Amino acid sequence: MERRTRQRDAIRRVFEDAGRPLGPGEVLEAGREHVEGLGIATVYRTIASLVESEWLTPVELPGEPPRYEVAGQGHHHHFRCRQCARVFEIHGCPGSLEHLTPPGFSLERHEVTLYGLCTACVG
Amino acid sequence: MERRTRQRDAIRRVFEDAGRPLGPGEVLEAGREHVEGLGIATVYRTIASLVESEWLTPVELPGEPPRYEVAGQGHHHHFRCRQCARVFEIHGCPGSLEHLTPPGFSLERHEVTLYGLCTACVG
């Protein structure tokens, strides 16, 4: 992926405007407002290319298909609202979890997902 | 699912012997050592039934199809080996993660997954 196309521009725009992790279906829907007739295959291929070039980062939550967010935000975790299903970034980390690692195992990284209600849904 | 069958017995046996979360493919493979010709559809149907009756609990890790483990083990987390892809139970928990929760959000539960190498793969 080297050329600049309407489709690629639209897809990047969609992620920048969203400011939260998006799935391929959401990208297709939003992208079609910029490029009529945008195809799902192009969305998948462009996402794969943007992940490859590290412009996007995959966001994988348990039991859900992958979402993607703009890369370069450093180590962080996510909070998923059980009411509206939106995913938010959490700027904080429980820190080293070495003390949970079984003897003889080697810890390399961790994932933490919080669940509950977001501000909008707590009311 | 009410009747006792060779297939159902074999599948429960497989989970009890494994002592770790298994996916449908692993269950099929191991189950065929007890019941020749065991079908994948039976595995899926039996797992669904055992989850329904709360004998099994789904284990969902980020970006992977669900595994299942014998229920009733209380709150715990998992460690996934990046080498052999097996998943192990961790008996421990970082504790309350309230301090990571954004203001105005309500925390209900959390998931933690550790990644690295298991004892067998560290060597």
Added chain:
DNA sequence: ATAGATGCAAAGGGTTTGCACTTGA
């Protein structure tokens, strides 16, 4: 005897790929 359970094969749903057409440089 008979309703539940099984195995096969076909159907689904989301993702990937092949291919001819379009388009950016």
Added chain:
DNA sequence: TCAAGTGCAAACCCTTTGCATCTAT
């Protein structure tokens, strides 16, 4: 110009479902 990029449709992979057969009770 002409290879990269796109859209369509078919292929894929894993999971679910329909249906005839088998079997536990």
